[in-house]
Amino acid sequence: MTILFISMSGVRIVSQSLKELGITLPGFVERGEVISSLPSLAGLTLAACTPGDVEFRYREVDDITQHGLETDVDLVALSTFTAMAYDCYALADRYRSVGTPVVIGGLHATLMPQEAKAHSDAVCVGEGEPVWPRIVDDARQRRLKPFYRASTRYRYDLSTAPVPRYELLDISRYNRLTVQTSRGCPLDCEFCAASKVLGRYRIKPVKQVMQEIDRIARLWDHPFLELADDNTFVNKAWAKAFLKEMAKRDIPWFTEADVSVADDPELIELLAKSGCRQVLIGFESIFSESLDNLDRSNWKWKRRDQYRRAIDSLQSHGISVNGCFILGLDGDTPDSFEKIRDFILETNLLESQVTVLTPFPNTRLYHRLKQEGRLFEETFWDRCTLFDLNFYPKQMSPAELEEGMMFLFRELYNQQIYARRRRHYVDIQKRLHTAA
Secondary structure, three states: OEEEEEEEOOOOOOOHHHHHHHOOOHHHHHHHHHHHOOOOHHHHHHHHOOOOOOEEEEEEEOOHHHOOOOOOOOEEEEEOOHHHHHHHHHHHHHHHHOOOOEEEEOHHHHHOHHHHHOOOOEEEEOOOOOOHHHHHHHHHOOOOOOEEEOOOOOOOOHHHOOOOOHHHOOHHHOOOEEEOOEEOOOOOEOOOHHHHHHOOOEEOOHHHHHHHHHHHHHHOOOOOEEEOOOOOOOOHHHHHHHHHHHOOOOOOEEEEEOHHHHOOHHHHHHHHHOOEEEEEEEEEOOOHHHHOOOEOOOHHHHHHHHHHHHHHHHHOOOOEEEEEEEEOOOOOOOOHHHHHHHHHHHOOOOEEEEEEOOOOOOOHHHHHHHHOOOEOOOOOHHHOOOOOOOEOOOOOOHHHHHHHHHHHHHHHOOHHHHHHHHHHHHHHHHHHHHHO
16 A cells, blocks of 8 residues: 655735745745745655555655656645645646546645635545544555544653654655654633643653654754744743753754743753754734733733743843734734834844734634725635735724835845844854854
8 A cells, every 4th residue: 555645735825026035035945945935744644653564655745746646556644834725726627537546635735725625635624643543544455534633632652652753754855854742732822722722732752752863863964953842931840851861962953833932941051051052932912902811811911021031031041932922912003013023123122923814714813804894705715824914904904004014024134234233143152152
C-alpha cells in the first residue's frame, strides 16, 4: 500500500495593494519566508503512526497548478488550513476524478467537516494520531468511513506520541524545523480556532521532547528549531526542566508564549542560557477597550499594564520579543494605528507582527460577527490570511482599517526601522558578551 500525504503550504494575500507593498518591506518579506518554509509536523507525525509495510510519501504543495498527479498511490491524505481550503478541495477533486480515494484532515476540516466531506471520501475530525491507524486499515480494505472523529472527552495523551519522521524531509530546503511540546491554550481567546479544535492544554514529558530534538540534531548539522506550540510556558515547573535540558545542547530556537513568561526571573535566566533566540507574545492590543472580553477570563485585559516590563526583562537578557498585535478589534478606532506604532518603537520591540482580526470558521468570533451582521459574506476562506479584511469593523470603516494597516506596515517594516532593530539587537548581544 502507498499513501501520499500532501500538506497545503504557503499563503497568498488577496489584497493587491498589500501584495505590492509587501514585496518592498524587508521585515514583512523575511517573516513570510520563514512561515512558508516550515514543514508539516502533522504529516511527519502521521508517517510515524503508519505501519512499516506501507510506503508513506510526503509532499508540500503551494501551487496546485504545478502539482502533477501521482496516480500510483492507494490513498491521498490532504491537510489544510483555512486560507488554502479552496485549493485543497480542488486538488482533492482532481485525485478523486482519476479514482484515487482521498481523506482530508487538519484544522479547517475539523472546523468544517461537512464542507470537507463534499470533496473527499473521508474526513479526519480532530487530532489525527488516535484515528490514523483505523483510516489506514480501512483504506487498505477499501471500506473508508465518511468521518473519523477523535474523542473530545478523552484527549490524546501526548506522552504516547511517536517521534515524527524528520528523515522524510530534504532538510536543506528548510531554515528551521518544528517540534511540538504542547497542545491547546488555557486562555481560549474568542478569535482562536486552535483552542476550539485542540481543547484542554496538554504537555509532552520533557524526556520525550528531547528525543525529538536529538533526532533532528542527528539529521542536521546546524539545526534551528521552532516550537509548534500556542503557548509553551504555561506550566512553569515543566518549562524550567525543559530549559535546563536545552542548555545542554547548542541549538538555537524560537517559540510562542504569553506575557507571564517574564514573571519569573529564574525562568528568564534559564531561557537566556537555553539557546532561545526569540519569544513571540500575543499582546493583541495596547488598549483596554480592545482587550476587554477577548478571552473568557479577561486574562489579557488584566495583564496590559505589564507589557513594557515584560519586553524589557526579556530583551535585556538577549531574548528578542516578537510582539503580535491584532488590528480591528472592537475597541480600535482610526486613532489607534499611530499609538500602536509609538508603543512598538518606544519599547524597542526587536520584532513586531501586525495582523488584521480574522473570524475563522466556527470560532466564537465568527458566530458573533455573523449574528451582528458584520461579515462580508458567510464563506471567505481564501481571505483568512490574517492580512485580508473580511468583516465590518465596529468603530471605523473597512477602508480606514485597511489604510491603518498599510500605514503600520510602512512605518514598522521599512528598511530604516528594520536596520535599527538589527543594530539594537546587536548592541544588546555585545553588552551581554562584555558582561560575561
